[in-house]
Amino acid sequence: MNSTSPPVALTDVHRPRFHLTAEDTWMNDPNGLIRHEGMWHAFFQNNPLGSTWGNMSWGHAVSHDLATWTNLPVALPFSETEMIFSGSIVHDAENTSGLGTPGGDGPLVAVYTSAFTPSHPTTPGIQAQSIAFSQDGGTTWTFHADNPVLTRDSENFRDPKVFFHRESSRWVMVTVEALDHSVHFHVSDDLLAWEPASVFTHPGLDGGIWECPDLLRVPTPGGGDDSWVLVLSTNPGGPAGGSGTYSLVGRFDGRRFAADASPQPVDLGPDCYAAVSFSGVEGDPVLMGWMNNWAYAELTPTDPWRSSMTLPRTLHLEHAADGTLQVVQHLVIPEEIRTLDLEVQDASAVLAVLDAEAPFRLRGELPTGSSHRLVLRFGDGEREGDLVLAVDSDGRVVLDRSSAHQEPFAPEHTHSLPYAPAQAGATLSFDLVVDRSCVDLELDGGRALISQQIFHGARTVTVLTDPAA
Ligand code: FRU
Numbered sequence: 001m002n003s004t005s006p007p008v009a010l011t012d013v014h015r016p017r018f019h020l021t022a023e024d025t026w027m028n029d030p031n032g033l034i035r036h037e038g039m040w041h042a043f044f045q046n047n048p049l050g051s052t053w054g055n056m057s058w059g060h061a062v063s064h065d066l067a068t069w070t071n072l073p074v075a076l077p078f079s080e081t082e083m084i085f086s087g088s089i090v091h092d093a094e095n096t097s098g099l100g101t102p103g104g105d106g107p108l109v110a111v112y113t114s115a116f117t118p119s120h121p122t123t124p125g126i127q128a129q130s131i132a133f134s135q136d137g138g139t140t141w142t143f144h145a146d147n148p149v150l151t152r153d154s155e156n157f158r159d160p161k162v163f164f165h166r167e168s169s170r171w172v173m174v175t176v177e178a179l180d181h182s183v184h185f186h187v188s189d190d191l192l193a194w195e196p197a198s199v200f201t202h203p204g205l206d207g208g209i210w211e212c213p214d215l216l217r218v219p220t221p222g223g224g225d226d227s228w229v230l231v232l233s234t235n236p237g238g239p240a241g242g243s244g245t246y247s248l249v250g251r252f253d254g255r256r257f258a259a260d261a262s263p264q265p266v267d268l269g270p271d272c273y274a275a276v277s278f279s280g281v282e283g284d285p286v287l288m289g290w291m292n293n294w295a296y297a298e299l300t301p302t303d304p305w306r307s308s309m310t311l312p313r314t315l316h317l318e319h320a321a322d323g324t325l326q327v328v329q330h331l332v333i334p335e336e337i338r339t340l341d342l343e344v345q346d347a348s349a350v351l352a353v354l355d356a357e358a359p360f361r362l363r364g365e366l367p368t369g370s371s372h373r374l375v376l377r378f379g380d381g382e383r384e385g386d387l388v389l390a391v392d393s394d395g396r397v398v399l400d401r402s403s404a405h406q407e408p409f410a411p412e413h414t415h416s417l418p419y420a421p422a423q424a425g426a427t428l429s430f431d432l433v434v435d436r437s438c439v440d441l442e443l444d445g446g447r448a449l450i451s452q453q454i455f456h457g458a459r460t461v462t463v464l465t466d467p468a469a
Helices: 008-013
Strands: 026-036 039-047 057-064 072-077 083-091 109-118 127-134 150-154 157-165 170-177 182-188 195-199 209-218 227-235 244-252 256-257 273-277 287-291 311-320 325-329 338-340 349-355 358-366 372-379 384-391 397-403 427-435 438-443 446-454 459-466
Touching: 008 325, 026 057, 026 109, 026 273, 026 427, 039 072, 039 083, 039 287, 057 083, 057 372, 083 195, 109 157, 127 157, 150 157, 150 170, 170 209, 195 256, 195 349, 209 273, 209 311, 209 384, 227 256, 227 311, 227 384, 244 273, 244 325, 273 427, 325 438, 358 372, 358 384, 384 427, 397 446
Parallel strands: 026 083, 083 157, 338 358
Antiparallel strands: 026 039, 039 057, 057 072, 083 109, 109 127, 127 150, 157 170, 170 182, 182 195, 209 227, 227 244, 244 256, 273 287, 287 311, 311 325, 349 459, 358 427, 372 384, 372 459, 384 397, 427 438, 438 446
């Protein structure tokens, strides 16, 4: 522990139960998310030696149900010459790579960015795409002998997301040139030899560097050809300031992505970055993001573990009133969580008093006809902090954590981007999960999600309404 760390007694009150955390070290982006043989695997950017960024390696955790996670040993460790940056995993069921064992059911192949350190003998400072493989379902990993498999001699070429495109029968790799604001598509028959296919740029998203792309196949509502959604993270330039994640709906022909609409935030809150999807899932994609923000990620008051993932969410498309396709997401909420259905009236009232140490879920309809607040007041008598879901007189909704914390925290990142429902109505649905320091909110039937961290440290929460906002 260093001198700026908070006392340990304060920190475990923040540890979520249903959001993935590293056991006692630093975590950032989700990596290599895959559902394989009935098990959900989450690998993640991990510093096995500390609670801030560095020594980047892939941590590993597994879950049967996407609700509770078991941490496993580090899967891909850093070395003196290479850090293991973000990437993805595919099941090479046909053993196209030849890395599997004869007669086996195909290896798991991890494609990650080698971030070569200054001590690398030939390519110091270069970022290139490399491979590791597992013959035992992801428990143990072997680095490929001929790494890297794809280089552009660039210092900012990273975050490979690989998937199999069945129409063209080829593997597709999606990467970024982070500083150039470009997404690069490469294709391959065997995961080892890659040829350039196309480059995507979009002038509307140049508020920060581009990181962690993903391309999702999503069923089109009403049938017809599948749609494709490009997911992209930018730092800064996120919807709520600092780092954040966007989606672009469009088309993909196996080589080239074309956007049909402008970017939509994947999350309106400050704490969803590098969101990517699980491989091995048919139908609507399942995504998970890093529940933190590069603007303050290393300052969150927990130690020695730091950061969590968001709850997983499924992603769907729906036709908006103007005929365009809109992204809709639903939180994957653990069944075990205590759920309260609230009757929210446009009046002052105490709705519930709950134990704040156990995760809880609040559902209901928010009146949107006048300004109104649903307040979660965390406190043990002497000290109180409010997490506020506020509706203004125009029916716009904001999640405000400006006074939710025990100590001042991220004063420049206190509010979600306001959500304005496309269709005006008397009420707006909300589904709010609070798992200690982790807050995930689904609004308006999934048309908006908000992820926020709060550091209150209280044992009791009072839920109240307050129309006199
Ligand atoms: C995004 C990111 C990635 C990179 C990784 C390094 O948060 O910067 O672009 O691969 O983190 O930890």
